[in-house]
Amino acid sequence: MPNLPSLRIGQHIARYPIMQGAMAVQVSGASLAGAVANAGGIGLISSFGIGLNSPYFDQSQKKKRFFEANQLALIDALEKARQISPDGIIGVNILVATRDYPALAQTAASHGANAIVTGAGMPLALPQYVRDYPEVALVPIVANVQSAQTLCETWQKDYQRLPDAFILENCKLIGGHFASQCEELDVSTIETTIAQLRGYLDRLGISIPIIVTGGIWNRFDIDLMFAIGADGVQIGTRFITTEECDADRQYKEFHLQAHAKNLVTVPSPVGKPARAMRNQFAEDVLSNSPALEKRCIANCLESCLCRDKGITYCLLQALSKASQGDIEQGLMFSGGAVQPVEKILSVAELMASLT
Numbered sequence: 001m002p003n004l005p006s007l008r009i010g011q012h013i014a015r016y017p018i019m020q021g022a023m024a025v026q027v028s029g030a031s032l033a034g035a036v037a038n039a040g041g042i043g044l045i046s047s048f049g050i051g052l053n054s055p056y057f058d059q060s061q062k063k064k065r066f067f068e069a070n071q072l073a074l075i076d077a078l079e080k081a082r083q084i085s086p087d088g089i090i091g092v093n094i095l096v097a098t099r100d101y102p103a104l105a106q107t108a109a110s111h112g113a114n115a116i117v118t119g120a121g122m123p124l125a126l127p128q129y130v131r132d133y134p135e136v137a138l139v140p141i142v143a144n145v146q147s148a149q150t151l152c153e154t155w156q157k158d159y160q161r162l163p164d165a166f167i168l169e170n171c172k173l174i175g176g177h178f179a180s181q182c183e184e185l186d187v188s189t190i191e192t193t194i195a196q197l198r199g200y201l202d203r204l205g206i207s208i209p210i211i212v213t214g215g216i217w218n219r220f221d222i223d224l225m226f227a228i229g230a231d232g233v234q235i236g237t238r239f240i241t242t243e244e245c246d247a248d249r250q251y252k253e254f255h256l257q258a259h260a261k262n263l264v265t266v267p268s269p270v271g272k273p274a275r276a277m278r279n280q281f282a283e284d285v286l287s288n289s290p291a292l293e294k295r296c297i298a299n300c301l302e303s304c305l306c307r308d309k310g311i312t313y314c315l316l317q318a319l320s321k322a323s324q325g326d327i328e329q330g331l332m333f334s335g336g337a338v339q340p341v342e343k344i345l346s347v348a349e350l351m352a353s354l355t
């Protein structure tokens with residue numbers, strides 16, 4: 001097997017071209033991100049709802065303190081991840097759709113994140129929030145070349161800056177939210193989209209990596225992505241069944257038996273479809289059961305169907321319940337290539353098998 005190349009994003013070089021996907025809520029925290037960084041990949045702390053179960057937030061108190069709790073919990077997570085991996089590459093994932101996006105971006109940059117990875121909307125103003133930290137690599141997540149083009153043009157014009165890499169979503173397989181128009185695309189799309197994005201970047205004369213995400217499970221999948229033009233991969237679900245994954249043991253064990261045939265597409269309060277494991281919660285969402293709780297717990301999203309229209313469910317609550325171990329009443333996001341896993345591995349063992 002040929003060696004995998006290293007991966008440069010901005011000023012940072014990872015030994016392996018493997019980025020661990022951010023997984024909310026508190027599935028990829030300091031422990032997982034630190035372990036991946038230590039093993040030569042890029043570890044990502046998921047910032048969505050990071051303060052929810054922290055000592056900084058009391059759900060019975062006023063909702064507005066939630067944002068402060070997120071910042072304080074993110075600082076703690078960055079410090080802990082850095083202790084685990086003093087020299088590794090540690091990034092923070094921030095959803096554009098969250099109301100505290102600028103504050104989280106500033107907090108991440110000023111507390112030692114090497115990269116900010118960002119999607120769930122267009123991060124048009126991100127360079128402004130982190131302008132004092134040019135060493136922080138900025139990595140937008142896109143689903144098509146049009147979004148990449150809009151970002152490059154806006155960032156260049158307004159901030160004289162370009163992204164340090166793009167993460168390109170394979171919407172057919174990615175875990176969690178995916179683009180609504182995905183069903184209309186044909187199966188060769190990811191290959192075509194990589195080629196289109198590469199063509200666009202070449203025409204601009206910029207050489208930044210394209211990191212593909214969605215449905216990458218093993219070394220074979222990684223090699224396939226490289227064969228069709230990727231420079232790196234972002235892997236989410238495969239890291240759930242690791243010792244260091246920050247979710248509850250029951251969450252990981254539920255994933256041990258996961259099978260792609262048990263996945264469902266559920267609507268989400270952000271207005272996009274989402275790929276998840278079938279459980280009681282997913283059944284309730286699909287049947288619009290009256291048992292479904294619709295209380296907004298933290299006013300976290302810019303636009304939310306649960307808060308604004310009383311439909312769907314509270315995303316933060318549903319994801320958090322799952323990762324805290326309520327595997328029937330929580331929302332279990334999962335990638336489309338999920339398959340049963342024999343046992344929970346250490347991140348070092350998993351990285352060794354991937355590389």
Ligand SMILES: Cc1cc2nc3c(=O)[nH]c(=O)nc-3n(C[C@H](O)[C@H](O)[C@H](O)COP(=O)(O)O)c2cc1C
Pocket residue numbers: 020021022023024025027046047048093095118119120141173174175176213214215216234235236237238332333334335336337338
């Ligand atoms: C449980 C779970 C939570 C996720 N949360 C986020 C998130 O907070 N932000 C984000 O950008 N992507 C999120 N994703 C997407 C992953 O980062 C990753 O891109 C995707 O899962 C890749 O597909 P794979 O799981 O098949 O490897 C999530 C995925 C899962 C499975």
